[in-house]
Amino acid sequence: MFFYIYLNSFQVLTMRKVFTKCVECRTSSCLIKQYANSSWIKILEEHNQMAFYKEGQHIVYENNPVMGLYFIQSGKAKIYSTGINNKMQVVRLTKTGGIIGHRGYGGDLYPVGAIAIEDSVVCFIDNETMYNAFIENPKLTFNLMMYYSKELRNSEAKIKNIAQMNVKEKVVDALLYVDDVFNPASDTHKIISLTRKDLSDLAGINPEQLSRILSELKNEELISIVSNEINIIDIDKLRDFVSPFNRTY
Amino acid sequence: MFFYIYLNSFQVLTMRKVFTKCVECRTSSCLIKQYANSSWIKILEEHNQMAFYKEGQHIVYENNPVMGLYFIQSGKAKIYSTGINNKMQVVRLTKTGGIIGHRGYGGDLYPVGAIAIEDSVVCFIDNETMYNAFIENPKLTFNLMMYYSKELRNSEAKIKNIAQMNVKEKVVDALLYVDDVFNPASDTHKIISLTRKDLSDLAGINPEQLSRILSELKNEELISIVSNEINIIDIDKLRDFVSPFNRTY
């Protein structure tokens, strides 16, 4: 059994799995740490497999069986689905504290994939262990249910936005979404870790259009761009681009 | 206390609320009946408020507080969200056994609305009662979590479809979706209760396009149309329109 302390990229590439204990985990937003009772935390940490994913690596693959739940301890990931002509659609983003791999209803194939967009550490707990934990820790189950409920609301909002917005609105909406997910309750509104293609896959448009709109927004002095860093200068004016009732972020 | 037996449209319009007991309810797919323990079923049926909604009536309004969960005992409903230029987007459909009103995460405003598309009977249970039920009935909570999980997966699939499909594929996808939701495990693939506008709001296109595509499909003898009834003649060929990996239904 190994303990995860600090490893540089080269070291971690050479490892397959690392194990740790929840008590040593510093992820305050982890649902298990928050809502499972202490005896169960011990059980879960025995079944907990921690793994390191380098930027660009798959955490889960599309259309593959899902064996359990993945909790992001640190890092960021995009959840995507490949569609027509291998076009990638990013359906959501997640970071520290986020969960990947909703166990399927009946079917076991997980229709979306997840790729780390930053070097990430992810805890894995298998389905059977999770099921037992759910039955014995109602508050954990309830809060995970609330988590899904929130994701479902976001997802339904996104359906509408993708269907109805024009490209500019889609871009603005995507920027606000990224800021909301990655910089919650923060004063700085800086968007990093995402390529133009990631952003356009998220907005549901193509990179060329995205580029055009970003230039527009730059000219309007609503954002500034330094290479891959997008800085939101005036978030209120940005929000004005999406009519009040469509705002989700 | 009243008991719901049988009421015609005129009678029900004159009532506000009706009460019933779960033991008398015949909805076998109700999660409460399936997974709550018997003592809790009694408690829940005391707090259960049943109401009748005529076709076209709102079950919940957009951007309003949600006070609890709605379980559809009979009938059908569309869950929608109003977007740009008051354009309606139907995000999903539901029927007997379905649930509306995921209690919000933090925020209490429910961003989507629900309208009965057939005369419907709906059970309502308030948030506080539901919370207590969840904490004491882990299997109920777990299964509701699975329900949301499934909805989330559907929703994420739909994001991709709406973003990438052309109109014909969107129409076919919508038809297959409706058939999947309303005629599960059924030999007849007949689509009723939906107007052209409902269907186009679901597919994320306009009624004119929908009409054109339906005519096309009729000429190709994949569907037949009798007024508002759409009959799927060849569901396998219809499925061939959406590439295998995009199929969700």
Place this chain on the structure above:
DNA sequence: CGCGTCCTTGAACCGCGTCAAGCCAGGTGG
């Protein structure tokens, strides 16, 4: 039988995606 609502079909316009070329930055090797 007449009216209104929903559905269908046609025609014209335009926003967006595609194709293509140029640009810039970072990495590599001479």
Place this chain on the structure above:
DNA sequence: CCACCTGGCTTGACGCGGTTCAAGGACGCG
């Protein structure tokens, strides 16, 4: 240290698919 190369980003031009506008048709209700 500089020249080259590669991959991602940007910008322009064009064509198509889809939306919008408009008119005609079908159906249901009073």
